[in-house]
Amino acid sequence: xxxxxxxxxxxxxxxxxxxxxxxxxxxxxxxxxxxxxxxxxxxxxxxxxxxxxxxxxxxxxxxxxxxxxxxxxxxxxxxxxxxxxxxxxxxxxxxxxxxxxxxxxxxxxxxxxxxxxxxxxxxxxxxxxxxxxxxxxxxxxxxxxxxxxxxxxxxxxxxxxxxxxxxxxxxxxxxxxxxxxxxxxxxxxxxxxxxxxxxxxxxxxxx
Numbered sequence: 001x002x003x004x005x006x007x008x009x010x011x012x013x014x015x016x017x018x019x020x021x022x023x024x025x026x027x028x029x030x031x032x033x034x035x036x037x038x039x040x041x042x043x044x045x046x047x048x049x050x051x052x053x054x055x056x057x058x059x060x061x062x063x064x065x066x067x068x069x070x071x072x073x074x075x076x077x078x079x080x081x082x083x084x085x086x087x088x089x090x091x092x093x094x095x096x097x098x099x100x101x102x103x104x105x106x107x108x109x110x111x112x113x114x115x116x117x118x119x120x121x122x123x124x125x126x127x128x129x130x131x132x133x134x135x136x137x138x139x140x141x142x143x144x145x146x147x148x149x150x151x152x153x154x155x156x157x158x159x160x161x162x163x164x165x166x167x168x169x170x171x172x173x174x175x176x177x178x179x180x181x182x183x184x185x186x187x188x189x190x191x192x193x194x195x196x197x198x199x200x201x202x203x204x205x206x207x
Contacts, residue, residue, distance in 0.1 A: 013143060015078040016117050023080035024091045025055040030103040031074075038070030046103065054093065077117055079109035086149050105149050108156035115164045116142050122171060131171065138164050 028049040033039040043049055051059045051068075063071050083106045084090070092099035119139045127135065141160050144151050155161075 013116060013120070013139075014082055014113065014147075016113055016120070017078055018076045019078070019081045022084060023055070023076075024084050024093070024102070025049075025052055025057075026080045026083060026102060026106045027074060027076055028052050028057065029092070029099070030106055033070070038068075038073075040067030046099075055091070076106070076110055077113035079106055079113050082109050082113075082147070086147065086152070101149065105152050108152040111156040111161060112142050112152060115161055118168060119164065122168065125171070127171075134167055138167060 025048070029047065029052075030045060032045040033041055033043040033049070035042045041050070049057075051057050057063070057071075059066055059068070063069070083102055086105060087098065087102055090098050090102070092102055116139065119135055119142075123132070123135060138160065142155060142164075144155075
């Protein structure tokens with residue numbers, strides 16, 4: 001029996017969309033680019049993109065035209081600005097020793113936020129009361145009242161991600177309508193006709 005009357009996400013969640021204006025270009029540094037259809041250059045992980053000036057992308061307005069469609073499409077699901085907040089607004093530009101720990105936390109929070117996003121999405125499905133309870137328990141496990149750098153690492157590298165993945169696998173048939181909806185075209189426009197803009201002044205990189 002579906003728990004249709006429940007409020008699936010009454011608990012406060014962190015923002016699960018990127019706010020690059022509150023970030024420090026962590027994706028533009030921490031993530032790799034491989035030259036190809038999505039990226040015009042090769043860039044190893046941990047090295048600032050050559051298009052960066054400070055924390056801003058100098059070619060943001062023409063990313064798609066310059067061959068950086070992967071940057072346009074990337075969304076860190078809010079991990080970037082949350083990482084900067086956990087480091088009290090610090091920037092690796094001002095203190096290079098901060099780069100490695102910030103990138104580690106960025107990686108950890110990306111994992112946590114991606115899983116949270118999946119749990120929020122499946123909360124829209126007609127789950128049973130038991131499934132909703134399990135989903136909320138996993139969501140709450142990923143949302144400690146006081147997130148810290150250490151807690152982010154413990155969550156990302158601990159048992160909770162595996163529990164979330166098992167829960168999603170157990171849903172089985174419930175996910176098929178969701179996948180079908182995601183695969184269904186939402187426009188008769190060709191992909192190349194889509195606007196290649198993002199809501200921030202930051203460059204983006206590949207997942």
